[in-house]
Amino acid sequence: MASECVYVMESLFQHIYSLYHQRVYHAAQKVLRDAQLAEDAAQETFIKAYRNLDKLDDMAKAGAWLATIASRTAIDMLRKEGKRKFISMELASWELEQHYLEHIVIEEVELRETQQELERDIRELKPKLREVLALRYVNEMKESEIAASLSLPKATVKTRLYRAKAAVKQAKLQRERIEYV
Missing domain, CATH: 1.10.10.10 (Winged helix-like DNA-binding domain superfamily/Winged helix DNA-binding domain)
Structure with missing residues (x-):
């Protein structure tokens, strides 16, 4: 029974990874402006996501959840690596705002799709x-x-x-x- 649960969680995680790897990478890339660091941030993001997969209540919000983790992980990496001087605060703030707005639009679209599916199920x-x-x-x-x-x-x-x-x-x-x- 426990091994089945682990198998299901790993399968779910692999599915999430395949769907959202590019989105996570791009979220980190927008903050870090470095391909290698963005790949590291993406890897760290998925490690954090795997550890906290049980906290994801709504699969429809997985992309936004992962992108938020990626952005925060990238910001933490900037702080740790002392890379702040390469990105002006205004630019970083603007990019994060754009990234946030993009997620709001994506979540809105996902919400509408879910609502349409619910209405169809009720009909x-x-x-x-x-x-x-x-x-x-x-x-x-x-x-x-x-x-x-x-x-x-x-x-x-x-x-x-x-x-x-x-x-x-x-x-x-x-x-x-x-x-x-």
């Missing part, structure tokens, strides 16, 4: 499940209010909500498995 639910889910989360009704408005027992509403959330979660997991492969 694919059975009408009874979709109805209680909409009443609960769109209309912000309590379970007792939903039960009264649909003339259903509260236990039925709870069951339908549970099944609807489970179906949406399953669709998301299935999609992630397909993307991972």
